């Protein structure tokens with residue numbers, strides 16, 4: 012595939028990129044992709060399929076962004092050069108533009124492997140063009156958008172992507188939809204399963220948030236297992252090399268499961284070269300993820316940020332909140348269009364919330380009241396609420412904890428003058 | 438009033454919360470239980486998936502809304518409870534059914550592909566496909582006060598014209614405005630209340646919640662009066678309703 016046949020398209024794409032930046036500094040990044048995809052429609056697929064260690068795709072309802080970052084960190088720790096993306100609405104144009112930055116005129120990209128994060132809906136894009144060596148599936152959850160469709164449909168979309176795998180499909184055995192999906196794959200494709208043990212699952216009485224949890228756990232030795240979970244520390248059992256500890260980038264069972272997905276995908280990608288100790292060390296060295304349990308210091312006060320993106324992450328974050336946390340503010344913004352959205356969440360574990368804030372302050376306060384959570388104050392104005400919250404003396408137990416929706420996070424960040432270290436696209 | 442009716446907790450059955458809680462409607466069971474507690478009575482929510490889960494006494498019943506994939510399993514599970522549902526509805530136990538939970542109590546559901554899912558036949562009417570999904574705030578004027586909620590449904594409901602829950606002020610409700618006659622929302626039959634207003638309809642509209650609680654308490658020979666905590670929480674609900682109303686060009690209350 013490394014031929015000069017794409018040279019004209021690449022040159023034109025680069026020229027368009029320069030023009031786009033003249034017009035709008037720092038912007039216009041998808042435009043070159045549009046142009047190249049029009050004049051050389053096979054460029055993208057040929058380039059992505061052509062990496063020496065192939066293409067790895069990470070997809071699923073939630074956790075794919077974190078999983079992709081974890082997988083990239085593990086592969087890099089093994090000495091690989093990795094091409095990767097952030098999922099965008101128009102994946103084809105975004106990827107082409109990103110590749111143009113890196114590609115030589117002969118179509119060659121310095122790199123060992125490509126790792127792509129994809130949405131469920133991107134199946135049509137890869138069908139018939141991409142041939143991933145490995146496809147890693149995180150879960151089927153019902154989110155703000157998906158609940159207007161249904162889980163079967165999401166599972167069907169994931170099955171289409173998984174069907175493109177040439178070598179291995181890595182999947183979550185605790186997710187019933189994904190466990191069932193394994194039976195639809197061709198016999199030449201290896202299925203690598205991961206899951207939590209019954210003991211770990213028992214720590215989460217309300218489950219892990221999947222649309223449907225498989226009735227049975229993965230038997231020991233049949234795949235990667237999460238055997239222990241406490242705070243930010245997870246214990247993972249590899250069938251081949253026993254148990255290893257991992258420090259997660261934030262507290263929460265979902266991060267541990269993301270780590271399992273990433274480790275499974277890394278093992279499938281690297282084969283014999285995969286080293287569990289190197290992999291776990293790489294995961295433990297990852298920086299904390301902003302807005303999902305990151306601890307920051309603002310004006311000498313220690314604050315923990317907890318981002319709730321959907322009912323599942325809200326529930327998991329409530330469940331994994333440190334016991335005795337006495338200073339909590341909840342900021343729910345205009346991004347939560349429908350107040351019923353969070354009602355499947357049992358928020359009673361919060362116990363006592365000092366301030367409910369954001370455009371939906373009264374809506375969330377109403378839910379908290381019915382969950383027996385004491386709410387001291389409702390203050391829709393976010394800056395006013397934050398100032399009052401931060402002015403309080405340090406708590407005797409736990410850290411100041413801010414639970415926010417994405418809109419609440421943006422407003423908080425703006426008011427506190429914080430720059431994020433990762434613009435999460437979910 | 439008997440001693441036992443005070444001693445045993447006020448019991449709200451939440452039917453099939455595993456299948457029918459996509460829009461948080463199972464939360465209506467906890468709203469009823471919590472308001473009963475605030476009124477000074479011990480209360481519990483019992484999740485019922487099979488007959489084996491049924492408690493001895495039932496004071497109120499909540500049925501939520503699920504995805505279309507859950508329609509058949511939910512209908513089949515509800516069929517095993519049809520006798521209880523009939524007894525409850527005939528004996529004045531308040532039942533709140535939302536969205537697909539309501540549709541399953543009807544004569545049946547016409548699906549977009551032409552298939553029909555037979556309902557339990559407990560309430561008149563049936564559900565028919567809409568051209569496009571109705572997803573927006575909804576305001577309904579009813580004898581339980583102005584009801585404000587959120588609707589999210591892919592089907593209309595026909596056959597509730599004789600006993601609607603209320604008249605649509607903003608939104609879609611049972612269907613788009615007809616050529617003649619009022620645009621209506623929901624259905625009532627005795628103490629059975631059916632609505633498209635999903636999620637915390639009872640939390641946001643405590644007038645309706647208290648109507649159900651009064652009916653339920655009365656069956657035990659007790660009278661319900663709103664607790665002090667409920668008064669303050671209802672102020673929050675009023676603020677929420679006014680925010681929506683004003684945003685949609687209606688007056689605040």
Ligand SMILES: [Zn+2]
Nearest residue numbers: 072154156157
């Ligand atoms: Zn989705």
